[in-house]
Amino acid sequence: MIHCEGLVKIYKSNDLEVVALQGLNLTVKEGEMMAIIGNSGSGKSTFLNILGGLDRPSAGTIQVGEWNLLKITDDQLVKYKRDTVGFIWQNNARNLLPYLTALENVEMPMMLSGRLDRAYAKQLLEWVGLGHRLNNKLQQLSGGEQQRVAIAISLANKPKLLLADEPTGSVDTQTSDLIMDIFRKMNKELGVTVVIVTHDLSIAGKVDRVVAIRDGLTSTEFIKRNPGLDEAGKGLQEIHEAYVVVDRVGRLQVPKDYLDALSINDKASMELDGDKIIIRTPKQLEE
Numbered sequence: 001m002i003h004c005e006g007l008v009k010i011y012k013s014n015d016l017e018v019v020a021l022q023g024l025n026l027t028v029k030e031g032e033m034m035a036i037i038g039n040s041g042s043g044k045s046t047f048l049n050i051l052g053g054l055d056r057p058s059a060g061t062i063q064v065g066e067w068n069l070l071k072i073t074d075d076q077l078v079k080y081k082r083d084t085v086g087f088i089w090q091n092n093a094r095n096l097l098p099y100l101t102a103l104e105n106v107e108m109p110m111m112l113s114g115r116l117d118r119a120y121a122k123q124l125l126e127w128v129g130l131g132h133r134l135n136n137k138l139q140q141l142s143g144g145e146q147q148r149v150a151i152a153i154s155l156a157n158k159p160k161l162l163l164a165d166e167p168t169g170s171v172d173t174q175t176s177d178l179i180m181d182i183f184r185k186m187n188k189e190l191g192v193t194v195v196i197v198t199h200d201l202s203i204a205g206k207v208d209r210v211v212a213i214r215d216g217l218t219s220t221e222f223i224k225r226n227p228g229l230d231e232a233g234k235g236l237q238e239i240h241e242a243y244v245v246v247d248r249v250g251r252l253q254v255p256k257d258y259l260d261a262l263s264i265n266d267k268a269s270m271e272l273d274g275d276k277i278i279i280r281t282p283k284q285l286e287e
């Protein structure tokens, strides 16, 4: 579904250049439900915005389904956004219309794309557990309920790819669990590929794979040890096996605390020792 290699995004403003993505590699299979984690400023939102067609990449390769997002024309990008992706933000209230009902809010994007389907709009709201709130105005719904309306809206165009930026960022734990359950249901029943960007490690137990981004590069992958396991609230390491990402030309990131522990700055010695690769302080610097 998603294949990106050496993806670069540079923001230029006046004389300043910020390299938000420095050659990111990531492949996401169709039907996968995965999360991207990383510290503030690591490039998560930049990556999601590129995937969602809201921002353009600077260089590299990024293919989503049939679309090459580096070469896509503006007209094709409009079609891509309308037909292929659904987007959910942390604070969705700004994208919803408070004076319309939940149902009217879901119908609105369908009308705009000329494909109104009231029965499907109702079904979506039932799927997110709001079948009893169809005719309530948005302003009469709680924050968590509004977030669920936003999820229904994001699915209104029957996207193949659902992108969520901190979808559980401003809701309580119970609503957060409910939202993750809805994503899983949509993923299983509609076959939608789901990519979630988050700070929240507790939702990691609800996805198949977590990829950590550091400084605009994928650094570590956590893959569920037991796919039957579905325990939110547990740490990543408890339910996932951690792997360092090695790119096609053999580059990998060594965690900063490991380097600090051995005072490795700009050089290290590396050697193959049977079935291990050993990285250590440069030999000539050892006492």
Ligand SMILES: Nc1ncnc2c1ncn2[C@@H]1O[C@H](COP(=O)(O)OP(=O)(O)OP(=O)(O)O)[C@@H](O)[C@H]1O
Pocket (backbone or CB within 6 Å): 011, 012, 013, 018, 019, 020, 038, 039, 040, 041, 042, 043, 044, 045, 046, 047
């Ligand atoms: N429009 C922009 N113009 C200039 N620099 C930007 C722009 N958007 C993001 N950046 C910079 O790119 C880097 C990556 O930002 P990004 O928002 O992708 O990080 P993030 O991991 O999503 O962080 P957060 O979790 O805080 O949202 C940061 O250094 C940020 O300051």
